[in-house]
Amino acid sequence: MATAPLTKPESVRRQSRGSVLQRYGTEVTLASILIVLCIFLSFTSPVFLTSGNLSNLVKQSAINGIIALGMTVVIITGGIDLSVGSVVGLAGMIVGMLMTSGTPPLVAAIIAVIACFVVGVGNGIMIHEGGIAPFIATLGSMTMVRGLVQLLTNARTISGLPEAFLRFGNADYFGVPSQFWVWAILAVILTIMLNRTRFGRNVYAIGSSPEVARLSGISLRANLYFAYGISGLMAGIAGVVLTARVRMAAPTAGSTYELYAIAAAVIGGASLSGAQGTIMGSVLGALIMTTIASGGNLLGIDAFTLQIAIGALIVLAVWIDRIRKGRMAS
Numbered sequence: 001m002a003t004a005p006l007t008k009p010e011s012v013r014r015q016s017r018g019s020v021l022q023r024y025g026t027e028v029t030l031a032s033i034l035i036v037l038c039i040f041l042s043f044t045s046p047v048f049l050t051s052g053n054l055s056n057l058v059k060q061s062a063i064n065g066i067i068a069l070g071m072t073v074v075i076i077t078g079g080i081d082l083s084v085g086s087v088v089g090l091a092g093m094i095v096g097m098l099m100t101s102g103t104p105p106l107v108a109a110i111i112a113v114i115a116c117f118v119v120g121v122g123n124g125i126m127i128h129e130g131g132i133a134p135f136i137a138t139l140g141s142m143t144m145v146r147g148l149v150q151l152l153t154n155a156r157t158i159s160g161l162p163e164a165f166l167r168f169g170n171a172d173y174f175g176v177p178s179q180f181w182v183w184a185i186l187a188v189i190l191t192i193m194l195n196r197t198r199f200g201r202n203v204y205a206i207g208s209s210p211e212v213a214r215l216s217g218i219s220l221r222a223n224l225y226f227a228y229g230i231s232g233l234m235a236g237i238a239g240v241v242l243t244a245r246v247r248m249a250a251p252t253a254g255s256t257y258e259l260y261a262i263a264a265a266v267i268g269g270a271s272l273s274g275a276q277g278t279i280m281g282s283v284l285g286a287l288i289m290t291t292i293a294s295g296g297n298l299l300g301i302d303a304f305t306l307q308i309a310i311g312a313l314i315v316l317a318v319w320i321d322r323i324r325k326g327r328m329a330s
Helices: 008-044 051-076 084-100 105-128 134-153 163-169 178-196 198-208 210-215 220-246 257-267 279-298 303-329
Strands: none
Touching: 008 279, 051 084, 051 178, 051 198, 051 220, 051 257, 051 279, 084 105, 084 134, 084 220, 084 257, 105 134, 105 163, 105 220, 163 178, 163 220, 178 198, 178 220, 178 279, 198 210, 198 220, 210 220, 257 279, 257 303, 279 303
16 A cells, blocks of 8 residues: 655655764764663662762863864874874973973963974874875874973973962862863864864865865865864863873873874764764763773773773774664665
8 A cells, every 4th residue: 555655844854853863873872872881880880970980080081082072183184193192291291390480370281282282283294294194193293292201301200280270170160070171161162163164174075085175175284284283282281181180290191092082083983084073972982981991990890801892892883883874875
């Protein structure tokens, strides 16, 4: 028996629902996973939902999450930034040295963040002007910056930072750690940039096809410089926030953070081939990773087992997202 054709309003509503699911399907899936994790851990560990544990979870998520914001922008262009962990250490070293020499905390933080932005732009210069693959260029930058941090600090930790600076790093505003508010504000800013500005459209176009983007009149130079500059900027802010939280500037700060940032972006739906990824996805990816690690510790699961689980989650997230997009395309 033939079915009656859809009326126009009903057809429009179904198309609208389909477009919403296609656009936000990854975020909905990740949010569902995060909710299930929280429900499971709330039943299996009486400590999970305590204010102290949730505060620590947010603090741990925020540092990696801030770095992942910049990493997401770079990955959307089809690149990668392995230098962000070292840039975190550089920011801590600069802000620590300046404050202990008498520079006001705000001025020291601004100088540190600007320096990290310059490092990011330097990565963009090596990649665009030098024609060096992003992996190699940022790998070299990672090594050079880490060596610079060790050299300038003589591999020593800087302590004795101003109390006003430390107070911010361990303060709560409206019952939520300060790190969360920094992360949230940056996430909103970058979401607007990617979704509502010409730069955001250019980033996705470059990730889809650099040659087509160039022929369309998009400046690869300016947009790549700024994309990698944003990655350095986010790593610099994360370094300043981390230094305030741990109350000292350690020359080894930020080691391996680049791996967590890449993982958060990939779990969040970013494709290493470019042109895919969202800020909200990276935020959820960072929260899921931290929740798994925190929950595993509360349940007494071995740390190495947790590493295996997080690695498997990265592969699973990419696989599921590929299947979902393949079905929608068909």
